Amino acid sequence: MAKLNEEGVRTGVFKTGGGLEQTAKSVRVKLSRGEVKVIDGPFTEAKEIVGGFAILEFPSKEEAIKGAVAYM
Secondary structure, eight states, X not given: XXXXXXXXXXXXXXXXXXXXXOGGGOEEEEEETTEEEEEESOOTTOSSOOOEEEXXXXXXXXXXXXXXXXXX
């Protein structure tokens, strides 16, 4: 994540990012057939957990694809 953020700042595509709270302190909100359900964490069934996010902005779809491949 640090490498992604540093490169995004350097090239001017990084807009914002941050870490997320641990799952034990989290809830999941799900909308299904018009009904809202709130599910408390922790989510032990999750094989992968999102720990943070980054928002990058590219001038075109083509540049976004190139950028995604470069950061992988």
